Amino acid sequence: MTNAQHTPGTSVVGKLTDIAPWEAELILSMRFWMDGPEGQAEVWGGFARCFGAAEGRAEMRGFESLFTSICTHARRPLVRHGLGCNCIGSDEAILRTLVREAARGDLAEAAMIASLLVPACNAEQIALLAAQVGRAMQRMAQRTPTQKPTRSQTGSRILH
Numbered sequence: 492m493t494n495a496q497h498t499p500g501t502s503v504v505g506k507l508t509d510i511a512p513w514e515a516e517l518i519l520s521m522r523f524w525m526d527g528p529e530g531q532a533e534v535w536g537g538f539a540r541c542f543g544a545a546e547g548r549a550e551m552r553g554f555e556s557l558f559t560s561i562c563t564h565a566r567r568p569l570v571r572h573g574l575g576c577n578c579i580g581s582d583e584a585i586l587r588t589l590v591r592e593a594a595r596g597d598l599a600e601a602a603m604i605a606s607l608l609v610p611a612c613n614a615e616q617i618a619l620l621a622a623q624v625g626r627a628m629q630r631m632a633q634r635t636p637t638q639k640p641t642r643s644q645t646g647s648r649i650l651h
Contacts, residue, residue: 500570500582513632594625
């Protein structure tokens with residue numbers, strides 16, 4: 492990492508193995524989803540395996556809405572680490588904290604955290620979406636083992 496060390500959102504702030512399994516699954520799912528259509532299909536497969544086709548589709552729509560909203564309104568492109576990387580970057584940590592607080596029901600805190608990524612006028616809606624996604628990810632982690640990343644990396648905003 493040469494220039495990436497000075498890019499906002501790249502700071503390593505933790506490891507996937509040190510956080511709750513559902514939070515690690517959230518970060519891995521975000522990495523897959525942002526990787527493109529193949530990665531999005533991987534995420535859909537996880538939702539479908541866990542919830543079945545109908546409920547999985549509904550939960551996937553919530554996941555897509557959250558990430559589409561964040562990416563559309565983000566102050567800058569989000570930075571993620573590679574699928575096989577055990578590090579958690581600062582952007583990923585903000586996302587994790589946002590979803591965790593929203594899933595706990597603290598929407599005011601979640602909206603404040605969301606405002607680190609998006610303008611305040613979008614933060615409340617993102618907090619509401621994050622609550623739905625957080626609850627779904629918690630249920631997924633209880634029902635299925637953590638998915639291990641297997642595909643290679645593409646894209647310019649990926650580290651490691």
